[in-house]
Amino acid sequence: MPPAGILVDGLVQSCIYMTMAFGMVLVFSILGILNWTHGQFYMLGAFVVYYAVTAAGIPFPISILISGGVIGGLGMLVGRYVIERVNVPGLGLLYVTAATVALNFFFEGGAGMAFGLEDKGLYNALPGVLDLGSFSVSYQKIAVVIFTLVIMVAMYVVLNFTKIGLAIRAAAQEPGAASLYGVSVGRLSIIVMGIGCALAGMAGAIMAPVYGVNPFIGGLPLIMALLAIIIGGIGSLTGAIVGGLILGLFSSIVPYYLGYISELALFLTVITLLIVRPQGLFGVPIRR
Amino acid sequence: MKFGNYRKLLPKIVVGLLIALIFILPVFTTSLVTLSKFVQIGFWAIAAMGFMLIMRTGQISLGQATFMGLGGYTSAVFMVKFGLPFWPGFFMAGIVAGLVALAVGVVAVRAGPIAFSIITLALAEIMRIIAVSWEPVTNGSKGLVITPPTHIMLGNFEINFATSAVPNYYFIVILVAITALIFWQIDRGRLGGIFRVIAVNPTLAEHQGIPLTKFKVLAFTVAAVFTGFAGSFYAHFLGVMSPDMYGLWQSIQALMMGIVGGISSLVAGPIVGAAVLNSLSDILSRLPVYSIKPTLFGAIVLLVLLFLPKGTGLIDLWRIFWSKVYKEKPITTDNTH
Amino acid sequence: MPLLELKGVTKLFGKLAALEDIDLCVQEGEVLGICGPNGSGKTTLINVISGYYRPNRGTVYLEGKKISGLRPDQVTARGIARTFQSNMCFHRATVLQSMLIGSFLQDKTNEWQAFFETKTYKERRKKIAAEVLETLKLLDLTNEANMPAAGLPHGHQRIFGMAMALMTNPNVLLLDEPTTGMNHNEAVFVVDQIKKINERGITVILIEHNMKVLLDAATRAVVLNFGTKIAEGKPREVMKNHDVIEAYLGTETV
Numbered sequence: 001m002p003p004a005g006i007l008v009d010g011l012v013q014s015c016i017y018m019t020m021a022f023g024m025v026l027v028f029s030i031l032g033i034l035n036w037t038h039g040q041f042y043m044l045g046a047f048v049v050y051y052a053v054t055a056a057g058i059p060f061p062i063s064i065l066i067s068g069g070v071i072g073g074l075g076m077l078v079g080r081y082v083i084e085r086v087n088v089p090g091l092g093l094l095y096v097t098a099a100t101v102a103l104n105f106f107f108e109g110g111a112g113m114a115f116g117l118e119d120k121g122l123y124n125a126l127p128g129v130l131d132l133g134s135f136s137v138s139y140q141k142i143a144v145v146i147f148t149l150v151i152m153v154a155m156y157v158v159l160n161f162t163k164i165g166l167a168i169r170a171a172a173q174e175p176g177a178a179s180l181y182g183v184s185v186g187r188l189s190i191i192v193m194g195i196g197c198a199l200a201g202m203a204g205a206i207m208a209p210v211y212g213v214n215p216f217i218g219g220l221p222l223i224m225a226l227l228a229i230i231i232g233g234i235g236s237l238t239g240a241i242v243g244g245l246i247l248g249l250f251s252s253i254v255p256y257y258l259g260y261i262s263e264l265a266l267f268l269t270v271i272t273l274l275i276v277r278p279q280g281l282f283g284v285p286i287r288r
Numbered sequence: 289m290k291f292g293n294y295r296k297l298l299p300k301i302v303v304g305l306l307i308a309l310i311f312i313l314p315v316f317t318t319s320l321v322t323l324s325k326f327v328q329i330g331f332w333a334i335a336a337m338g339f340m341l342i343m344r345t346g347q348i349s350l351g352q353a354t355f356m357g358l359g360g361y362t363s364a365v366f367m368v369k370f371g372l373p374f375w376p377g378f379f380m381a382g383i384v385a386g387l388v389a390l391a392v393g394v395v396a397v398r399a400g401p402i403a404f405s406i407i408t409l410a411l412a413e414i415m416r417i418i419a420v421s422w423e424p425v426t427n428g429s430k431g432l433v434i435t436p437p438t439h440i441m442l443g444n445f446e447i448n449f450a451t452s453a454v455p456n457y458y459f460i461v462i463l464v465a466i467t468a469l470i471f472w473q474i475d476r477g478r479l480g481g482i483f484r485v486i487a488v489n490p491t492l493a494e495h496q497g498i499p500l501t502k503f504k505v506l507a508f509t510v511a512a513v514f515t516g517f518a519g520s521f522y523a524h525f526l527g528v529m530s531p532d533m534y535g536l537w538q539s540i541q542a543l544m545m546g547i548v549g550g551i552s553s554l555v556a557g558p559i560v561g562a563a564v565l566n567s568l569s570d571i572l573s574r575l576p577v578y579s580i581k582p583t584l585f586g587a588i589v590l591l592v593l594l595f596l597p598k599g600t601g602l603i604d605l606w607r608i609f610w611s612k613v614y615k616e617k618p619i620t621t622d623n624t625h
Numbered sequence: 626m627p628l629l630e631l632k633g634v635t636k637l638f639g640k641l642a643a644l645e646d647i648d649l650c651v652q653e654g655e656v657l658g659i660c661g662p663n664g665s666g667k668t669t670l671i672n673v674i675s676g677y678y679r680p681n682r683g684t685v686y687l688e689g690k691k692i693s694g695l696r697p698d699q700v701t702a703r704g705i706a707r708t709f710q711s712n713m714c715f716h717r718a719t720v721l722q723s724m725l726i727g728s729f730l731q732d733k734t735n736e737w738q739a740f741f742e743t744k745t746y747k748e749r750r751k752k753i754a755a756e757v758l759e760t761l762k763l764l765d766l767t768n769e770a771n772m773p774a775a776g777l778p779h780g781h782q783r784i785f786g787m788a789m790a791l792m793t794n795p796n797v798l799l800l801d802e803p804t805t806g807m808n809h810n811e812a813v814f815v816v817d818q819i820k821k822i823n824e825r826g827i828t829v830i831l832i833e834h835n836m837k838v839l840l841d842a843a844t845r846a847v848v849l850n851f852g853t854k855i856a857e858g859k860p861r862e863v864m865k866n867h868d869v870i871e872a873y874l875g876t877e878t879v
Contacts, residue, residue, distance in 0.1 A: 102585070113577055495701055
């Protein structure tokens, strides 16, 4: 049994990967595309919270919400003016992939140019630790877990009990029928894009005190979110959550035992899973 | 003879002259800088052609960098650790790349087009991590120093790759030419037609008896083999191989070169795209700010994608130009035969 | 032994049973008509036979061997071809090009021969091209050989679909509503073609809404409703069946 600290770190990472994967799948189920710049929204969210707290003196919790708003808004702009413009029939997959990847580098490089490359750090946003006898957990990490729980509950409630949630689920399952019932799939796409990106932004915000703030923090969450999605099954929200959970724990526990080959072990595990079950844990089989 | 027969000749003459020029370039200049540039462009052109071949089957590979690196490392390891001369290592590079592509490709293709992109992306990252971690073989982050290909004797005439850029130049020109010819023949042959129908209507293709996975994996593997060869030679040319040389950014560049060249073009487009983007990269490198390259690259690609007609690239602009000169309708961007 | 047999085939979509416990025998050489109101599972049946869907329960047998669970390209390789309810084609390809590529199964030369365009390969392609032209002539599509298939008038596209299926050299041909949207003359033409194809020894399974066509072309008929078989027998008798008439009440009939 690995030390409790490792498990906690694993849980924290699970929370972030879960949130990121969830946001990506949400966008995927409505727009039908994968947003390869999702990781940079995470990074930008961290920067927003950094400047909100240090430059404007806004308390950390409120800054997180501001992050969500700003990044959500940015996401909506990207959705409307980039993704929708480029998502033509036939070439859509290539063009959206290329465009969002280009954006990914644009944001990362742009952040480097605008904010500088050095780590800013926000390590004192939630100082202090919770003493649990044999080990202690920083409040920052606890905040991450609580944040994720709140988000997941909120998403569950919204998707299952609100009108807009119903519209989202309808549009995800059957866009044609949904539009017949008066659901504006176009407007919904923008809203969903906003929600998904806001989630990424807030994830970056809440993690800022834990791992620091610099232009390169977006890469790992992106690739982990992508892996979580394949493990969980593309298009499945439950899969995103489960995939994120597995991935987070795996990437914390396995290195403890295996050291540097843990990434290889992870990759091989994913490949093995796909050999046995190409559609992922909760995905729809390619061959119905 | 009808005058009409001569009309279509002019663009072909221009292209022919360019190709001839490429073959005799070293007569005009043996400058290391210039010839090195061409070697670099040739290397990237092969990688970009590989990307486009995979695109022909409707899949987007974000893993071309993997095979560039695999080719380079296989060759380097064979030379440094096993003491083999250049040629066995070179061929092993292609074989190893092909085998890895085959193994991963089967799984990645069956998982669907989106998972395919994700897995190919992850593959590049995994390659980097293996290169860093597998110290006994790859020397870790320190990298491997490689010597150029051993010289070839033709009678009394010695071709020395170490002392002059010219043999290296011709090597890459020939490699690009071979790759281009093979890819071009694939495209205009039966296989090309199969690839295309798999991309445009996989359900119909399936019901006509075409096994989708087999051909998608075939395209992926062929692309990997040639990219591996290119990676191997380029490593010898640079003289060094290290884990950070090939990652996601490199895979994306292969993609961008394909787009800039034009989606419809399998051979000419990537070559032109490689030339343009490599030159652009050079210009950007001269700018003082560190982060400007990815930022500007991203911006430029984004602008091209947003404002140029979809699917259009430089090769299409070339065709449109000539059709305007001759005042006739351009050949459609999808040259099915 | 029946040529094609379905035993207990069930296909579920979530909780909805598109096909429920279907038992069906198709004898060699017959023209089996399948009809039923919209949503009764006719196309799902074809999708299951062709391998596009995998049945949740039950098995499909071809000449006594199990084929359910095979991929569509494998099923087609075993001699079962199909057409589609919506006009399927290869975007931007001409009729001729589509049929040449569609002859994939007939082109038994391997990839190396194809790549190097050996003599064997070229001769095979010539033979295939000749067969394509013959099929086009048979189906009266010769004039449109060099037109983009996607641009053909609707009726000709339906016939083009049949041409594509025929290029796989099938023993069994599944036709999914071949005459929809056709006028009377076109429909008569299609029926003639079906009979000619059947005379060549190809077993035909024909989904049809148009009762006149069904009565004319089919030697036997099966009626589906809500995913189950409600009647089976000679077309004329089946049409008079009480359950069948009730199933169709409110929808288009003869």
